[in-house]
Amino acid sequence: MPERSIHAHVVAQNQRKVLFTAGPASLLDENLLGLRPCFGRGDTDYQQVETAVLSALKAMTGHAHIARLQGSASLALEIASLNFLYGKVLVIDSGYYAQRLVSFAHMAQRNAGEVSLVTVCDWQQLTKVEGHFDWVVACYTETSAGLLLPIADLRALADRVGAQLMLDATASIGLEADHHLADVIAYSSCKGLFGLTGAAFVAFHQPPKHAVDSFYLNLNTHLERGMTGPYHAIASLYEVLPKHDDLREAVFINKAQMLKKIAGYATHPLQYQPVLCTWVDAKVTSQATQAVLYAPRGMQRGSVVCHLGEAHLGSQAQGEILDLLELQP
Incomplete structure (x- = not known):
């Protein structure tokens, strides 16, 4: 050839x-230009790459902490649900991907044991929500319906019911504003970040209050880099993010x-x-x-x-x- x-x-x-x-x-040219041999330990070149990428992502969304892992945003959302959700959880139904968040909340209720109640509310009925909740969970951009839920409205709802806010940011990251208004977000390396597929991220302001009884699904395992990471997907973002x-x-x-x-x-x-x-x-x-x-x-x-x-x-x-x-x- x-x-x-x-x-x-x-x-x-x-x-x-x-x-x-x-x-x-x-x-993108940058997707390929960023690729290099990588290893997660003892590779100072890769450590510089990962530090730069994660720092840029935290600056983009305004979150103090970030975990990276191999896999899709779905996995990141499942891990976020298990590690962060507790008490009464309100999920805003805006379509297929929001309904998947409902299933993750129920899974957290069954498996982590910290969730006491899962309530679902249609996105057009936000003003009718009453009572107290510990978490509001929503999809910022719902691709299945071509729908954006204004994040200021979601934050106002969470404040009104005394809750923290967790977002599926998969289709909003890199494109929409004010992700910092959410306490926890999860997303992937592709879509609006323009990286290669294969990396997922959980960004948050404060660490979770409970630990999940699982090696892979415990957020700390990923924070502590306890397994092979999404090295090449992150390397693809290294050249992309400065031109984002x-x-x-x-x-x-x-x-x-x-x-x-x-x-x-x-x-x-x-x-x-x-x-x-x-x-x-x-x-x-x-x-x-x-x-x-x-x-x-x-x-x-x-x-x-x-x-x-x-x-x-x-x-x-x-x-x-x-x-x-x-x-x-």
């Missing part, structure tokens, strides 16, 4: 596949262009529009063989289009990939 540059390889790969899916984003502000502009540009494209179709009001994706009250199709469309889990009507497909262009993106899409009412 003839030699070619990393950039040429990335360009070729992004031309053969156009993503309208929820993450990972399109391939520019790269994320591609998502904002595509989002703005998508809202223009669907102006004639009913959709969520602006305050409920996430940056990552857009719900369309129409069937979205494409004649382009390289287009990969998003099929949200549990969606009953319409389509969701995600806006990570031109991340490699950064602020030079123009949303041209949206021309590949067709809308059928």
Whole structure:
């Protein structure tokens, strides 16, 4: 095979596949430039890489502590649920991924024994919540419905019922503001961070109050680096994060262009529009063989289009990939 540059390889790969899916984003030069031989102990080069990445992530979200682990955001959320949740837990139902949080809360109730009650509230009924809770759990951006729950509303609800706030930040990290308003968040290395898949993170203000009787599911095991970590996924973020502000502009540009494209179709009001994706009250199709469309889990009507497909262009993106899409009412 003839030699070619990393950039040429990335360009070729992004031309053969156009993503309208929820993450990972399109391939970046930086994803590959960050890769290197790694080991978690005695490797001073990797220790510098990991320290820089975790410090940048804590600065991005405003949290004092962060744990990294191999796996998906689902695993991070399961670990966060087991380690942090206790007492009365209120879960805000906004769609498929929020309903998964309900299952994690029930799992924590069964297995960790610290949760006494799990209550579920529809996201449109927040003002009707009464009583005291110890935790409010929600999904900041619900990709299954193309829905953003304003974090200020979630924080206000948690304060009103005397609770701490835990968020699934998988689809909001790197794109939405004010994650520091949540006491605990969990997310992955891809989607709005633009890293390779394989790393997950739990960030928090204060350590959990109880310990989980499990080696792998105990948060301290990951904080103490008790097993092989997501070395290469973190290495991919090492080159990405210094350029993150520019790269994320591609998502904002595509989002703005998508809202223009669907102006004639009913959709969520602006305050409920996430940056990552857009719900369309129409069937979205494409004649382009390289287009990969998003099929949200549990969606009953319409389509969701995600806006990570031109991340490699950064602020030079123009949303041209949206021309590949067709809308059928």
